[in-house]
Amino acid sequence: MANTAPLPLPEGIEAHRGAVLHFLDDPGNDSDPASGSIEYFEDGLLLVHDGKVAMVGDAEALLPRLPNATRLTDWDGGLLMPGFIDTHAHMPQLPVMASYGTQLLDWLENYTFPHESRFADRDWARTQADQFIQLLLAHGTTSGLIFCTSHPASVDALFEAAEHQGMAMSAGKVMMDRHAPDTLTDTARSSYDDSLALLEKWHNRGRQRYTITPRFAATSSPEQLELAGQLAQAHPDVLVQTHWAENEGEIQWTRELFPDRSSYLDVYDHYGLLGANTVLAHGIHIDDRDRQRLAETGSRIAFCPTSNTFLGSGLFDLASARSAGVKVGLASDVGGGTSLSMLATMAEAYKVCRLRGQTLTPWQAFYLATLGNARVLHRDQEMGNFRTGQQADFIVLDQSASPLLAMKAPYCQTLAETLFNLMILGDDRAIAATAISGTIRYRRATAALPESSSIPSRKPLSTHKEFE
Structure with a gap:
C-alpha cells in the first residue's frame, strides 16, 4: 500500500x-x-x-x-x-566572438585588447555585464569562473549583475603589466592593491567569490607574478585563474621571457600560483611531467574545445589528463569560444576527443558541465x-x-x-x-x-x- x-x-x-x-x-x-x-x-x-x-x-x-x-x-x-557551470569565460569578449582568421596572439592584439579597453567606462562595463549575465541565463548557465578586464570597474559590474540575479560567480580583475596597450596595463603594485581591494569587497559576499587573475605569464612581469603568488598565499580560500599552454607561439614567447624556468608550468609553480585552488585554461601542449605536477599540486585544467578549434590552437588530451589524476572542467572560453552554450561546448569536446582517438560519453559530458565543474571550482557543497x-x-x-x-x-x-x-x-x-x-x-x-x-x-x- x-x-x-x-x-x-x-x-x-x-x-x-x-x-x-x-x-x-x-x-x-x-x-x-x-x-x-x-x-x-x-x-x-x-x-x-x-x-x-x-x-x-x-x-x-x-x-x-x-x-x-x-x-x-x-x-x-x-x-x-x-544548472550548467562554466569554468572559463571572458565577460568583456562577447562582441569579439567569431572574429575572423587569426591565431591566439594576433587575435588578442587585433580584437580583444581594443575591445577590452572600453571597460574603463563604468557605464559601459555595467551594460556589458548585464548583457553577459542575461545571455548566460538564456543558455542555461547558472554559475561560472570569469575573467573581467584590468579595470576594477569591470569586476564591480559583473558581481553587481550576478548579485542582482542571485547567481554564484567567481571572477577577478586581469593582472597585466606588460605587452599590452597602455589602456589595459596596470603595474605590479597597482594590480596587487586593486585585486586586494576587490577581494575584500566581494569575496564571500553572498554567493560571489573573488579570483586572483593574472592573464597569462607573458603579460605579467616577474614582479607582478610574485605579488600575485603572495596574494594567493595570504588568502588560501581564493581561487587563481590564468591561461596556460594554449598556443605554440605563446609557449615559445614564454620560454624567451622566463629563460630561468624549466617549463611554462614551472613559471607558475615558481611564483606560488599552483595548487588545488588554481584553474589553468587550455593546457593543450603539455607532457607527462606537466600532468604529474598538476596532479601533485591539485591544480585543475579548464578544457575549452570551441576556442581551441576556432583559433587553431590544438586538441586537448582529455584521456591523458584523467589517467594522470588531473581534475578537468569544461568551459566555453567565450569570446575565443564560439558559443555560451554548454551543450555546444559538449559537442565540440566530443569531436576533439574523437580526433584524439578517444570518446566522451554523454554521462561524462553532462557530469562535467554540472557536478564536475562545481568540484573544479570547490563549490560542490553549494551546487552541481x-x-x-x-x-x-x-x-x-x-x-x-x-x-x-x-x-x-x-x-x-x-x-x-x-x-x-x-x-x-x-x-x-x-x-x-x-x-x-x-x-x-x-x-x-x-x-x-x-x-x-x-x-x-x-x-x-x-x-x-x-x-x-
Missing part, C-alpha cells in the same frame, strides 16, 4: 515536476555510468524551499504526501537538471546536483526544442540517447527555463507553461527504464 503520510516539510514548499537527472559522483567515461553515480526519475519531483533543494524523488510517490498549499509547476515532460540543502539552481531542457531534436526524439530508446542528442544537436533553444535558487530567472518565450496548485494527470518524458 502506498505511503500517504504527509512529508515532514516546512511551509512554503514549491514543487517542480518533470524528468529529473543529477549526478552524485563521477560516472566515468564508459558506456554505462558507474554504479551510484547518477539519480534519475522518469517522472520526478524537485521540491524547493527558501531557495534550496528540500527533496527530490518519484512524483507518483511524493505528490500524495505534499501539503495541500504546495505550489506545483508541471514542466510537461521537460528534463530538470542542475540536487542533494538536500543545495542551492536550487536548475534548468529545464526541452528535448524537442529544434526541428532536428524534434525529428530525432521519437527514435530515442534510452536516456543516454536523449542526452547525446541534446549535447550534439542542442543549443540555447533547448533551454526552456533557468532557475536561480528556485526562482525562474529565464523562460524561453515559446516555453511559457501553466502553473497549478493541483496535481495534473500526465505522461512522463519517455519510456527510459534503465535507471529506475
Whole structure:
C-alpha cells in the first residue's frame, strides 16, 4: 500500500515536476555510468524551499504526501537538471566572438585588447555585464569562473549583475603589466592593491567569490607574478585563474621571457600560483611531467574545445589528463569560444576527443558541465546536483526544442540517447527555463507553461527504464 503520510516539510514548499537527472559522483567515461553515480526519475519531483533543494524523488510517490498549499509547476515532460557551470569565460569578449582568421596572439592584439579597453567606462562595463549575465541565463548557465578586464570597474559590474540575479560567480580583475596597450596595463603594485581591494569587497559576499587573475605569464612581469603568488598565499580560500599552454607561439614567447624556468608550468609553480585552488585554461601542449605536477599540486585544467578549434590552437588530451589524476572542467572560453552554450561546448569536446582517438560519453559530458565543474571550482557543497540543502539552481531542457531534436526524439530508446542528442544537436533553444535558487530567472518565450496548485494527470518524458 502506498505511503500517504504527509512529508515532514516546512511551509512554503514549491514543487517542480518533470524528468529529473543529477549526478552524485563521477560516472566515468564508459558506456554505462558507474554504479551510484547518477539519480534519475522518469517522472520526478524537485521540491524547493527558501531557495534550496528540500527533496527530490518519484512524483507518483511524493505528490500524495505534499501539503495541500504546495505550489506545483508541471514542466510537461521537460528534463530538470542542475544548472550548467562554466569554468572559463571572458565577460568583456562577447562582441569579439567569431572574429575572423587569426591565431591566439594576433587575435588578442587585433580584437580583444581594443575591445577590452572600453571597460574603463563604468557605464559601459555595467551594460556589458548585464548583457553577459542575461545571455548566460538564456543558455542555461547558472554559475561560472570569469575573467573581467584590468579595470576594477569591470569586476564591480559583473558581481553587481550576478548579485542582482542571485547567481554564484567567481571572477577577478586581469593582472597585466606588460605587452599590452597602455589602456589595459596596470603595474605590479597597482594590480596587487586593486585585486586586494576587490577581494575584500566581494569575496564571500553572498554567493560571489573573488579570483586572483593574472592573464597569462607573458603579460605579467616577474614582479607582478610574485605579488600575485603572495596574494594567493595570504588568502588560501581564493581561487587563481590564468591561461596556460594554449598556443605554440605563446609557449615559445614564454620560454624567451622566463629563460630561468624549466617549463611554462614551472613559471607558475615558481611564483606560488599552483595548487588545488588554481584553474589553468587550455593546457593543450603539455607532457607527462606537466600532468604529474598538476596532479601533485591539485591544480585543475579548464578544457575549452570551441576556442581551441576556432583559433587553431590544438586538441586537448582529455584521456591523458584523467589517467594522470588531473581534475578537468569544461568551459566555453567565450569570446575565443564560439558559443555560451554548454551543450555546444559538449559537442565540440566530443569531436576533439574523437580526433584524439578517444570518446566522451554523454554521462561524462553532462557530469562535467554540472557536478564536475562545481568540484573544479570547490563549490560542490553549494551546487552541481540536487542533494538536500543545495542551492536550487536548475534548468529545464526541452528535448524537442529544434526541428532536428524534434525529428530525432521519437527514435530515442534510452536516456543516454536523449542526452547525446541534446549535447550534439542542442543549443540555447533547448533551454526552456533557468532557475536561480528556485526562482525562474529565464523562460524561453515559446516555453511559457501553466502553473497549478493541483496535481495534473500526465505522461512522463519517455519510456527510459534503465535507471529506475
